[in-house]
Amino acid sequence: MASTIQDVAKAAGVSAATVSRVFNGGRVTAERAERVRRAAAELGFAPNRVARSLRTQRASVIGLLIPDIENPFFTAMARGVEDAAQQTNLSVVLCNTDEDVDKERRYLEVALAEQMAGVIVAAASRERTDLSLLEARGMPVVAVDRRPRGSNVDVVLVDNAHGSEDATAHMLARGYRRIACITGPQGASTSEERLAGYRTAIGDFLRAHPDRAGEYPVDPVTEWTRFADFKVEGGHKAMADLLARPERPDAVFVANNLMAVGALRALREAGLNAPEFGILSFGEVPWAPMVSPSLTTVQLPSYDLGWTAASLLQDRMSGKDRPLQTVVLRTALQVRDSTSGPGA
Amino acid sequence: MASTIQDVAKAAGVSAATVSRVFNGGRVTAERAERVRRAAAELGFAPNRVARSLRTQRASVIGLLIPDIENPFFTAMARGVEDAAQQTNLSVVLCNTDEDVDKERRYLEVALAEQMAGVIVAAASRERTDLSLLEARGMPVVAVDRRPRGSNVDVVLVDNAHGSEDATAHMLARGYRRIACITGPQGASTSEERLAGYRTAIGDFLRAHPDRAGEYPVDPVTEWTRFADFKVEGGHKAMADLLARPERPDAVFVANNLMAVGALRALREAGLNAPEFGILSFGEVPWAPMVSPSLTTVQLPSYDLGWTAASLLQDRMSGKDRPLQTVVLRTALQVRDSTSGPGA
DNA sequence: TTGAAAGCGCTAACAA
DNA sequence: TTGTTAGCGCTTTCAA
Numbered sequence: 001m002a003s004t005i006q007d008v009a010k011a012a013g014v015s016a017a018t019v020s021r022v023f024n025g026g027r028v029t030a031e032r033a034e035r036v037r038r039a040a041a042e043l044g045f046a047p048n049r050v051a052r053s054l055r056t057q058r059a060s061v062i063g064l065l066i067p068d069i070e071n072p073f074f075t076a077m078a079r080g081v082e083d084a085a086q087q088t089n090l091s092v093v094l095c096n097t098d099e100d101v102d103k104e105r106r107y108l109e110v111a112l113a114e115q116m117a118g119v120i121v122a123a124a125s126r127e128r129t130d131l132s133l134l135e136a137r138g139m140p141v142v143a144v145d146r147r148p149r150g151s152n153v154d155v156v157l158v159d160n161a162h163g164s165e166d167a168t169a170h171m172l173a174r175g176y177r178r179i180a181c182i183t184g185p186q187g188a189s190t191s192e193e194r195l196a197g198y199r200t201a202i203g204d205f206l207r208a209h210p211d212r213a214g215e216y217p218v219d220p221v222t223e224w225t226r227f228a229d230f231k232v233e234g235g236h237k238a239m240a241d242l243l244a245r246p247e248r249p250d251a252v253f254v255a256n257n258l259m260a261v262g263a264l265r266a267l268r269e270a271g272l273n274a275p276e277f278g279i280l281s282f283g284e285v286p287w288a289p290m291v292s293p294s295l296t297t298v299q300l301p302s303y304d305l306g307w308t309a310a311s312l313l314q315d316r317m318s319g320k321d322r323p324l325q326t327v328v329l330r331t332a333l334q335v336r337d338s339t340s341g342p343g344a
Numbered sequence: 345m346a347s348t349i350q351d352v353a354k355a356a357g358v359s360a361a362t363v364s365r366v367f368n369g370g371r372v373t374a375e376r377a378e379r380v381r382r383a384a385a386e387l388g389f390a391p392n393r394v395a396r397s398l399r400t401q402r403a404s405v406i407g408l409l410i411p412d413i414e415n416p417f418f419t420a421m422a423r424g425v426e427d428a429a430q431q432t433n434l435s436v437v438l439c440n441t442d443e444d445v446d447k448e449r450r451y452l453e454v455a456l457a458e459q460m461a462g463v464i465v466a467a468a469s470r471e472r473t474d475l476s477l478l479e480a481r482g483m484p485v486v487a488v489d490r491r492p493r494g495s496n497v498d499v500v501l502v503d504n505a506h507g508s509e510d511a512t513a514h515m516l517a518r519g520y521r522r523i524a525c526i527t528g529p530q531g532a533s534t535s536e537e538r539l540a541g542y543r544t545a546i547g548d549f550l551r552a553h554p555d556r557a558g559e560y561p562v563d564p565v566t567e568w569t570r571f572a573d574f575k576v577e578g579g580h581k582a583m584a585d586l587l588a589r590p591e592r593p594d595a596v597f598v599a600n601n602l603m604a605v606g607a608l609r610a611l612r613e614a615g616l617n618a619p620e621f622g623i624l625s626f627g628e629v630p631w632a633p634m635v636s637p638s639l640t641t642v643q644l645p646s647y648d649l650g651w652t653a654a655s656l657l658q659d660r661m662s663g664k665d666r667p668l669q670t671v672v673l674r675t676a677l678q679v680r681d682s683t684s685g686p687g688a
Numbered sequence: 689t690t691g692a693a694a695g696c697g698c699t700a701a702c703a704a
Numbered sequence: 705t706t707g708t709t710a711g712c713g714c715t716t717t718c719a720a
Contacts, residue, residue, distance in 0.1 A: 006698095017699075017700085021706090024699080048696090051712090070420065091454050358691085396714055398714075399714045399715045
């Protein structure tokens with residue numbers, strides 16, 4: 001059906017090897033190259049990548065494994081990967097692992113069987129994702145967003161601690177003082193890192209203003225911290241709980257976007273509004289600019305995460321034997337109206 | 345590096361053909377099959393899919409081309425495709441065409457070169473997307489959401505007209521009378537179909553209540569219709585324009601989710617609120633339940649669109665030679681608070 | 689039921 | 705610079 005390199009060779013009166021050279025940048029005289037190109041165009045020839053992969057033992061496809069294709073954070077990341085890959089004519093195969101380690105393992109096996117050129121993986125689990133199979137076979141791998149335990153691969157991460165510190169410092173600068181924190185589950189690295197950033201900022205402030213200590217409960221960084229589940233309902237419950245305390249906070253730093261939605265609802269139910277009560281979401285909310293007041297957020301470098309991972313992967317694929325890298329990307333604070341200050 | 349079928353054959357003391365039969369359901373005595381399986385497990389053997397594809401001339405990968413991976417409508421569709429494909433052990437390669445016909449064409453060529461088993465495409469353009477290359481080579485193709493002009497492929501579409509008619513009828517039933525419509529660009533099939541549904545519902549109502557005609561401008565279905573661009577700003581401008589008219593509407597049917605966001609803002613700026621002023625969005629808005637009042641929407645069958653397309657594709661792939669199908673899937677009205685009625 | 693052998697379409701080593 | 709040749713790993717006749 002489709003024409004092969006042999007057909008083109010015959011039509012152009014040259015050997016298959018010459019046709020191959022024309023398509024792969026080998027040395028061919030201009031005149032013959034032209035003849036080949038014309039014949040190829042006439043026959044609608046396009047090299048069969050399957051045969052090429054089999055012969056060269058490498059594909060021009062990279063696999064991208066993400067836990068949730070419906071999460072904008074990951075789709076933006078996928079765009080970054082795609083754009084970077086396109087520069088070297090790599091195609092990207094997107095695999096949705098659904099936060100399921102088994103499904104993820106199956107896709108990893110597919111990547112091996114398909115001889116993919118490399119794999120970028122946002123691990124379904126830091127504990128249980130196992131990249132050793134790929135490593136054993138020498139397949140280039142880059143982990144992104146989460147670093148799977150015990151794996152020897154390049155990693156690209158978000159600087160959660162700095163982002164949280166900046167965000168909290170911003171709220172302090174805008175005049176909020178009694179800032180609470182709703183973070184994710186205890187033990188999850190992202191929760192812990194974001195909480196740590198918040199604590200650093202509060203600690204720094206208290207050290208700079210020792211006179212202020214009297215305004216706070218015994219230990220604000222623990223009294224006003226709640227561990228939730230990164231989901232809407234968890235954020236709602238945590239916020240309601242914080243508001244019920246005798247020393248009520250005047251602002252809240254929420255460690256992810258879904259919990260921020262829940263916290264917003266709890267505030268509204270308590271008759272509180274931003275910016276009198278400050279609220280800031282770690283992680284973009286698509287409709288952040290549309291709610292009123294618009295929501296201040298920490299923007300995650302999702303696109304760049306993908307772009308960077310793809311670049312690292314291509315380095316590895318080209319056989320550069322440099323030591324393993326961990327790249328940490330910074331977040332960006334998007335100041336909007338929900339943190340204008342308690343008196344604004 | 346990775347072990348081949350030959351390695352397994354040697355280890356099990358059989359021929360490569362026998363190993364192949366074990367993995368593909370050929371006739372092999374139980375005892376030898378067992379030996380082969382053991383050897384394969386020991387060597388960590390998994391058949392090389394590239395070689396298999398080259399030999400059999402077909403792959404176990406299908407391509408899914410979508411215009412915008414960051415649009416929840418398409419990611420939900422992708423989930424549907426993926427889930428359906430998984431049932432027959434097909435992998436899905438997701439390609440983001442970015443509403444760009446050239447990029448789309450490149451991906452279509454990749455699909456051919458990679459010998460993919462089939463392609464599902466949400467066309468970047470109804471006019472300019474060209475599937476004839478694939479058709480010429482006999483590759484199974486299903487078009488989804490949009491029917492590219494001049495192509496002979498199975499199609500899965502959304503029933504825009506019925507969905508809009510239902511939605512408009514719902515608003516009428518809730519007591520809104522002066523219902524405006526903001527639709528997409530003139531000429532786009534989705535705009536026209538949604539507008540047509542709105543007109544049908546209004547027309548039916550007026551025919552059933554001829555006494556009401558006096559309450560309306562000369563021709564409500566044209567006076568209160570605005571063509572916008574399916575974007576936030578377009579919706580905002582159209583709504584503001586409608587509100588400036590002497591015969592002000594008391595509700596609006598908005599033909600997509602982004603324009604609904606713009607329309608909401610225009611309403612708020614004019615001091616109008618739902619449900620006194622009714623508003624309904626065609627197409628789900630992720631935060632529809634979270635705004636107050638919660639937004640009534642028409643839910644598109646995005647997941648099922650994908651699932652159905654994948655099923656049709658698999659029929660085609662298995663060589664069933666049935667006539668071309670067009671499947672039209674119905675929408676579902678999600679009634680929330682923004683259309684409780686003008687007196688609610 | 690089994691194995692030997694051919695060949696899918698391509699590239700790369702080698703020889704000319 | 706060009707062509708010849710071998711072979712990537714698999715499946716599928718064909719003959720035994």
